Amino acid sequence: MASLTIKNAVKRYGNVEVLKGVDIDLEDGEFLVLLGASGCGKSTLLNMIAGLETVTEGEISIGDRVINDVHPKDRDIAMVFQSYALYPNMTVGKNIAFGLEMRGVPKPEREAAVFEVAKMLQMDHLLDRKPSQLSGGQRQRVAMGRALVRRPKVFLFDEPLSNLDAKLRLEMRTEIKRLHKRLNATMVYVTHDQIEALTLADRIAILKDGEVQQLASPAEIYDRPVNMFVAGLVGSPPMNFITTKVSRTEKGFGAEIYVRAHGAEHPILLDLTDHSTSVAPFVGRDIVIGLRPEAITQAGVGSVETQSFASEVDVTEATGADTLCILNWNGKEVMARVSFGYAQIIEGTMEFAVDMSRASLFDPDTETRLD
Incomplete structure (x- = not known):
């Protein structure tokens, strides 16, 4: 695992400035949630960390390495998407192992790693099934397993629970929290759901119009919001x-x-x-x-x-x-x-x-x- 540093990160599309000088310093093993309404820039920032978007200005570092110009596959990150992004023609086991196979990991080592992760996620009995035979929650577990098996330096989550019903969201929140505690992994998680943010995060970065309004622990953001926007966004019902x-x-x-x-x-x-x-x-x-x-x-x-x-x-x-x-x-x-x-x-x-x-x-x- 590694620390993550975002220093004065700016993203422009033509004359439109989507991110306006974001500064975040994430410690090794910390769980950061990026929270905000649609269009605030949180997914853009996550994509910049992943290498799916370029950085217009500023620096993004994993550990001591600046990754602005590093290809996504060489950044040692793993991403869990909202849409699961599973291969429908592959079994659960092959979906989880695919990334390792592409990296040339020997088959015995792949199989051992897949079984370990599947057991951790309580789906070792599902390894021979296809994605079409799984529930939404099980598919999301497979997507998480595919990320976990690689043991990356940083895990990125892009609204992974938004397609699940309320009961499954609660179960998967608990699962993600348990995984973070067990792995002590560095994680960045994007959501517009403030309940997810408050229950999962070590710290929350609240974004509005491409700027960080407050970066603090869930308790501090709830009890001492820095402005009325943060106070009205966090809390159900609102302040x-x-x-x-x-x-x-x-x-x-x-x-x-x-x-x-x-x-x-x-x-x-x-x-x-x-x-x-x-x-x-x-x-x-x-x-x-x-x-x-x-x-x-x-x-x-x-x-x-x-x-x-x-x-x-x-x-x-x-x-x-x-x-x-x-x-x-x-x-x-x-x-x-x-x-x-x-x-x-x-x-x-x-x-x-x-x-x-x-x-x-x-x-x-x-x-x-x-x-």
Whole structure:
């Protein structure tokens, strides 16, 4: 295995700049997920690492070797595609072994390597079948086996689970996580699914319009997003954004919002004292308060520092383990997350608690984080 360094990588197609100076330094054995919406440049970056796209400017290195001008077959990488890309006329065993055969690996060595990988992926009983006789999940295992058997320096995954149903995606996520733990391999994984990113990655690089918005651990990206784009992209349901003015209070600082309860709107002062350093320059000015749904829950749950007040429930959405409640704050929909049992008794106005220590604050003009 090896480290991967991307230094000021730029990709242009004519006058269109698809990647705008990407810098990523990936340690040996690290799992990086490239996350973003369609067209953000994540697949282009992966293809540049693979050698399927040229680098307009900058450098890409595997270990100490710059690979900009190295042919794809000589980069010692393996790629798993969205479409499986299996040979339909070959058995599972031959599909896995094909790359080794092309490299002139002796047959006994090939067979031993194929059996080892097939056993690791729990498909050693499928080696004599053709791809047409396999399920989607089994085909993806074969594609992964073909990559694993080569023992490359870097594994590349291009949205490998997007063709699978929800249950199979969950199973394959677990399989990929287990493989990474077992192999301690360097992996780069492209997805637009933020659940995949949060569950698989050591670090996530979030891309927008060809630029890295944030490169950090899943926990840091979830709890401390650097801007409103990242905050809105990661999290399901997404973060609530509430625009309000900062004011001084007896305790320090606060922000007034209007909450609909008992058929009318009532002013509530949210305590911003925990964020004093960030909000002090914004007294009398607008800020955006970001609250994840789990920071707004039923009264009596969570930190003793939570603020409790009544709020009218417009709609409830049961999700199984818990329930989402749609509230009306400042004339906008705000989503709260409560326990399933609590939601069964909701009628009209109920008591909710807000944990302001978990709030993220943003400048409404630049949309960047304040603290």
